[in-house]
Amino acid sequence: MRHDTTAAAPTPAERDRPSLVTVTGTELARLKRGFLVWYHLLAPVIITVPLFLGALGSAEAKAGQTFEVFRNVTLEFWGVLVPMTAGLAAALSVRADQDAWRLLLSYGVPRGRYFMGKVAALGVLGFVSSTVLLVMLSLGAALSGQFLDALGTVAAAVYLPWLVGLSMTAMATLVAVVWGMGPSIGVGVAGLLCGALVSDKVFWYAVPFAWPMRVVLPLAGIGPNGVPLPDDSPVTDPGAIPLAVALAAVLSAVLLAVGRIHMIRKEI
Template sequence: MTSVIKAENLKVKRTFAKKMIIIAPLFMLLLAIISGQYFVQNGYNWWYTMILPGLITLITALVNQNEEKKLNYRSVLPLPVSLKKIWLGKVTVTGIYVAVANIILLGGIIAGKLFYNTASTITVTQMMMATLILIVALLWQIPWCLFLSKKFGMLIAILVNVGGGIVLGIIAADKSFWWLCPYSWITRMMCPVLGILPNGTLAPVGDAMLNVNVIPLGLGLSMVFLVIVMAITAWWFSRQEVK
């Protein structure tokens, strides 16, 4: 499995997909700086509702395009290696890239809080916890977006995943049925972690949305959903044939 992961990493070594790891968080930091006193607040809220779903979608779409340019997966499908392992390798490499992008953003926002937006009430500990949750809870989007990109193309993948993150992530997060909508899990968990409501404003003290019990539930749902999506998409990929 290690050799598969190394091979998948080499495939995107000098591609734009890898550059996105740095470009996306730097772009987010620039937008946050423009927002002034809301640097930390908007830096995270805009990241997990818009930029991060977009980053995941673009990286997975570019990974798929990279394979399609190489004889439309003909260099992969005939290999004497389980296609499920290859799929897992792609998901793992993309997951590492997304984690690195989150860590870069974390470093930038911490620096911004210390030297630029010192009045923010969101602590470094809260930011670190939020980053860890983001890395874990959004993993299910990687195999999902890889599937969408290969099956329907980049445009559909962007419309579904980014649109879902923005629309459903905000609309469903403050509803009693939030746990039924995967796109609302992150937005809902960020309420008690960062104190940011789905609309991007800070929650007042005592707000019901600050209930920390949603964190273990949201993380548990995210991990179970990751296993389900991974299993289904890996099975689907293993049934692909050379055309």
């Protein structure tokens, strides 16, 4: 008996209703050769290499605290860079898709998946960037002879800002879709400023832009300026971390729903 090994053509339902995973994969495939991929891969390296060299020459290095200085300053930069990166990435990605969306929105694919797939793809890039940062910090810890002692805290301090920062990615993407590139970058700038100025204030929970930096502070035991905090400082309270994660989850869900509705109603 002869068996036909030719792959079956996709049915209309499969073609016109791709899963969110498929849409996200398509977004990543379109981004893989552009500026954003290289930015996410190289930004952690560009940040950490000079900071580690600077830590080697610091006064604390003579007391055997090279890695502590390197870690604190790096995480300070990372806490404000997460929302800044979200704004920049969303702005450039959405701008690059304007012409493509004019065609794609004429198809029968559920429009909301374009928005959700865009946010998910940018979230994947952020995860990759966080992983590169973790590798760089781990190398710094190993060179300082503190690899095993530092790994757990460093991993949490790297990935939690990314997790909380997904809400900033959703916000920046929505702003870029609705109002364009400039306001989306403005979201990133607001995140940078609020991370530096608001994250250690008592009202931090009311300012979403400050959430990524806020989860870093108790883990690293530092203020927004990178200076170690006293043990009795309220900023070191780890209770802020689950609150920030919960607030970010709620905000992300709301923004994804709003973005989905906007794309459904968007005129071609």
